[in-house]
Amino acid sequence: MQLEALLEKYFGYTSFRPGQKEVIEQILMGNDVLALLPTGMGKSLCYQLPGYIFNKPVLIISPLLSLMQDQVDQLKQFKEKRVVALNSFLNAHQKRNVVQALHHYRFIFISPEMLMQQQVLQKLNTMELSLIVVDEAHCISQWGFDFRPDYLRIGEVVGNDNRPPILALSATATDKVVGDIKDYLKMKEPFEYIHSVDRPNIHLTKFMFYDREDKIDWILRHTTETEGPGIIYTQSRTKTEMISEKMLQAGLSAAAYHGGKDTLDRQFIQQQFINGSLEWIVATNAFGMGVHKQNVRQVIHESIPSNMANYMQEIGRAGRDGKDAVAILLYAEGDEDFARFIGIDELPNEVHIEIYDNYKVRNEPPSNMINNGEISETGFRVLNYWMNQLSTNEVKNVLQNMKNEKLQEVNEVMRIVKTSQCMRKMLVQYFGQNLEKNPDNCCSACGISLQEIINPRQQVELGHDEMSWQKRIEKLLIGNL
Known part of the structure; x- marks a missing residue:
C-alpha cells in the first residue's frame, strides 16, 4: 500500500506536508534521520505513521511533561x-x-531522566523497538551540557549495534547543534x-x-488595544x-x-489558553514547547x-495556522546584563568543584552539597556529570568554556536588538541559511x-443582563448591606 493511502487510512489526510514523506521513507529503509521542520509542519507524523507501519513499539524521548501529554492526547483523538x-x-x-506492560504499547513517551532508571532500561532491553525518536532534539545541545546532562547519555543507553533507526526532530538548530545531536546520539x-x-507569516x-x-x-496599553491570543515572555x-x-x-x-x-496548575492554565478561555499567557520560557495552539497572533x-x-523557538509559537502574526521584542538599556546573569546563574564554578572534591576525600556523598545548601539541584546535576567524565582541571575548563559561550549567546541576541539591518535576514543567517525573499x-x-x-x-458594550462579574459582585455586596 502506498504511503498516501496509509496516511489517509490512519490519519484522514490525503497528502503530506513538505518533508514528511521524505523523512518517513528513510525511516522505513532503516536509516537514521535528522529532520529540522518548522513549528506547525507536522513533525510528530514522521514517527506516528511509521509506528503503524512497523506495528512494533516506538520510543519517543521528550523533554517536557506538557509536551508528552499533548502528544498522548493527540494520538488518543485518533x-x-x-x-x-x-x-x-x-x-x-x-x-x-x-513498566511491566511496556511491550504492549505502540507509542511510549519518556523523559531522558526516566530513560536512565535501571528498571526502565532493563525492560526496554527485552523489547524489540521499531524506532527511537528524540523530540525537540536541540535540547541535547542547549540543555544537555548545562541543565539536563541525561540528554548527553541517550546515545550511550540506546546506541547498541542492534538498535532500530533513530529519528531526531527539531524546529531549529545551528550547525554546531546539528553536530552535537549526531555525535551524542551516535x-x-x-x-x-x-x-x-x-x-x-511572522512579522x-x-x-x-x-x-x-x-x-x-x-x-498594558498595547494588549488593551489589540487582539490576541498572545504570549508575553519574560525572564522573571x-x-x-x-x-x-x-x-x-x-x-x-x-x-x-x-x-x-x-x-x-500549569496544565490547567495551558488548557485554558488552548481552548480560548484565556487570551494572554505571561510566561517564562517554561511555557510553549508542545503547546499546539494554531491561532497565536x-x-x-518583555525581556x-x-x-x-x-528566541526563534518562542516566536515560532505564533501563526501556526499560517495566518499573519507578529513577534515584538522590547528592550531597555541594561536588559542584556540580566540576560547574562540568567544564562550563567546556575552553572557550577571552581568553588563548587573544590567542595565536590572535598566530599570525595572525606568519603561522603557529594550530593550532600544540595542538602547543605552549597549548590542548587540543577547545578549539582551538571557538576556531577562532568566530574564523572573528566579530570578536575578538565572540568574547570569545560565550565569556563560554557560560561563564555553563554555570554557570547547574549551578545548574538544584542546584534538583533541593535541592528538597523533586516531582523529576518540576521535570524535566518544565524542558523546557517539564506533568506530567499522578504515578505511584506x-x-x-x-x-x-x-x-x-x-x-x-x-x-463590547454590556447590556443590563450581561453585566461583568465585577459589577455582579458589587451589586450583591451592596444589596446585602
Whole structure:
C-alpha cells in the first residue's frame, strides 16, 4: 500500500506536508534521520505513521511533561489506545504496572531522566523497538551540557549495534547543534532533511525604552488595544505574576505561567489558553514547547532571551495556522546584563568543584552539597556529570568554556536588538541559511505596519443582563448591606 493511502487510512489526510514523506521513507529503509521542520509542519507524523507501519513499539524521548501529554492526547483523538507517557505524573504503583506492560504499547513517551532508571532500561532491553525518536532534539545541545546532562547519555543507553533507526526532530538548530545531536546520539550517517527556518507569516518588530517600567506600561496599553491570543515572555517569575495581575485589573483574560507553579496548575492554565478561555499567557520560557495552539497572533518579549535559539523557538509559537502574526521584542538599556546573569546563574564554578572534591576525600556523598545548601539541584546535576567524565582541571575548563559561550549567546541576541539591518535576514543567517525573499511587513528595518497585521480590540458594550462579574459582585455586596 502506498504511503498516501496509509496516511489517509490512519490519519484522514490525503497528502503530506513538505518533508514528511521524505523523512518517513528513510525511516522505513532503516536509516537514521535528522529532520529540522518548522513549528506547525507536522513533525510528530514522521514517527506516528511509521509506528503503524512497523506495528512494533516506538520510543519517543521528550523533554517536557506538557509536551508528552499533548502528544498522548493527540494520538488518543485518533482512537489510539496503546499510548502511554512514562513520567512523574505516575505514582510508584502505576509506574511499576506501566513498566511491566511496556511491550504492549505502540507509542511510549519518556523523559531522558526516566530513560536512565535501571528498571526502565532493563525492560526496554527485552523489547524489540521499531524506532527511537528524540523530540525537540536541540535540547541535547542547549540543555544537555548545562541543565539536563541525561540528554548527553541517550546515545550511550540506546546506541547498541542492534538498535532500530533513530529519528531526531527539531524546529531549529545551528550547525554546531546539528553536530552535537549526531555525535551524542551516535547516529549512523543520518539522512538530513533541513527546511528553511524562516516563517514569512511572522512579522518582526522591536521597540526601545529608556526605562524598564515603560515597557510594562506599553504592554498594558498595547494588549488593551489589540487582539490576541498572545504570549508575553519574560525572564522573571515575579514579573510574570505582576504583569498578568495588571492585565487582569485592566479587564483582560490573562494568567501567569512559570516553573514555580504546581504541575496541575500549569496544565490547567495551558488548557485554558488552548481552548480560548484565556487570551494572554505571561510566561517564562517554561511555557510553549508542545503547546499546539494554531491561532497565536502575538508573541511579545518583555525581556530579551538568553540566546537566539530560544528566541526563534518562542516566536515560532505564533501563526501556526499560517495566518499573519507578529513577534515584538522590547528592550531597555541594561536588559542584556540580566540576560547574562540568567544564562550563567546556575552553572557550577571552581568553588563548587573544590567542595565536590572535598566530599570525595572525606568519603561522603557529594550530593550532600544540595542538602547543605552549597549548590542548587540543577547545578549539582551538571557538576556531577562532568566530574564523572573528566579530570578536575578538565572540568574547570569545560565550565569556563560554557560560561563564555553563554555570554557570547547574549551578545548574538544584542546584534538583533541593535541592528538597523533586516531582523529576518540576521535570524535566518544565524542558523546557517539564506533568506530567499522578504515578505511584506517584514520587520522594523524593512518597514512594518502593525495595524495591517493585528486587529484592534473589539470593545463590547454590556447590556443590563450581561453585566461583568465585577459589577455582579458589587451589586450583591451592596444589596446585602
